[in-house]
Amino acid sequence: MIKVLLCGCNGSMGKVVTDLVNEESQMNIVAGIDKNKNNQYNYPIFSSFDECNIESDVIIDFSHHSMTSDLIDYCVKSKTPAVICTTGLEDTVIEKINSASKEVSLFRSGNMSLGVNLIMDLAKKAAKILKDNFDIEIIEKHHNKKVDAPSGTAYMIADSINEELSNSKDFTFGRHGRSSKRQKSEIGIHAVRGGTIVGEHSVIYAGPDEIIEIKHSAMSKKVFASGAISAAKFLITKEKGLYNMDDILK
Numbered sequence: 001m002i003k004v005l006l007c008g009c010n011g012s013m014g015k016v017v018t019d020l021v022n023e024e025s026q027m028n029i030v031a032g033i034d035k036n037k038n039n040q041y042n043y044p045i046f047s048s049f050d051e052c053n054i055e056s057d058v059i060i061d062f063s064h065h066s067m068t069s070d071l072i073d074y075c076v077k078s079k080t081p082a083v084i085c086t087t088g089l090e091d092t093v094i095e096k097i098n099s100a101s102k103e104v105s106l107f108r109s110g111n112m113s114l115g116v117n118l119i120m121d122l123a124k125k126a127a128k129i130l131k132d133n134f135d136i137e138i139i140e141k142h143h144n145k146k147v148d149a150p151s152g153t154a155y156m157i158a159d160s161i162n163e164e165l166s167n168s169k170d171f172t173f174g175r176h177g178r179s180s181k182r183q184k185s186e187i188g189i190h191a192v193r194g195g196t197i198v199g200e201h202s203v204i205y206a207g208p209d210e211i212i213e214i215k216h217s218a219m220s221k222k223v224f225a226s227g228a229i230s231a232a233k234f235l236i237t238k239e240k241g242l243y244n245m246d247d248i249l250k
């Protein structure tokens with residue numbers, strides 16, 4: 001039985017992960033971490049890693065960026081692998097994850113769905129073929145409870161396109177103003193928030209007299225929870241290191 005510690009267990013994603021793990025025969029949540037200790041589950045909830053005295057085989061984290069640094073300290077100290085799905089991480093925390101992965105196995109992805117990881121490949125390929133003749137804009141749409149903007153996925157897509165173009169692009173976030181004419185080197189990134197939109201990402205390539213659009217829509221939060229559960233099963237078989245969805249999909 002794989003013992004899971006679920007970080008952010010009382011959040012929207014925490015609830016979906018709990019329901020899906022309950023359907024698994026070889027996996028079980030042994031404890032949760034959440035600042036809100038209101039308990040609707042059959043496992044104990046701790047408000048911090050310091051309080052947590054229950055051993056686990058793997059951590060699944062859908063919580064808040066302010067928690068990630070403590071999560072990494074706990075992973076290193078307890079040698080527990082973690083699937084980090086939380087977005088909005090500061091650069092210093094990303095660096096901390098990268099160096100901690102020399103001591104423990106960590107998996108990080110801003111989007112745990114199969115589809116987004118496929119469109120990242122398509123987006124890179126399109127950018128390479130279309131080169132400088134096409135302006136690239138990314139539009140992401142999410143529910144009105146989302147804390148961070150732009151989304152982790154929008155950053156992932158923009159970074160992978162930029163890498164493909166030898167890091168020649170700058171990111172412009174939510175363009176506005178009287179003198180805000182688009183520059184050739186820009187990738188525009190725009191965040192829309194409203195209602196219960198689960199998560200939509202479009203990459204638009206606007207060229208002379210034609211437009212190409214690559215789009216992914218998540219229809220429920222289950223795709224992310226199920227991706228995180230698959231990543232947890234994958235991670236516990238791996239040596240220390242940093243992994244992402246590419247490692248599962250290849």
Ligand SMILES: NC(=O)C1=CN([C@@H]2O[C@H](COP(=O)(O)OP(=O)(O)OC[C@H]3O[C@@H](n4cnc5c(N)ncnc54)[C@H](OP(=O)(O)O)[C@@H]3O)[C@@H](O)[C@H]2O)C=CC1
Binds near residue numbers: 008036067113
């Ligand atoms: N990689 C992926 O595929 C996906 C990533 N995400 C990311 O996962 C994260 C969680 O998303 P979601 O479930 O929608 O968010 P929620 O806000 O619904 O859930 C987060 C939970 O963490 C709790 N929390 C907040 N701050 C702390 C803290 N400092 N210590 C302990 N617990 C804390 C919240 O408590 P309270 O409500 O009291 O603040 C809440 O219960 C986000 O970063 C989101 O972007 C989401 C979906 C997919």
Ligand SMILES: O=C(O)C1=N[C@H](C(=O)O)C[C@H](O)C1
Binds near residue numbers: 151152199
């Ligand atoms: O907060 C969310 O809901 C989501 N967050 C992730 C992100 O920031 O990209 C992934 C998904 O789109 C849902």
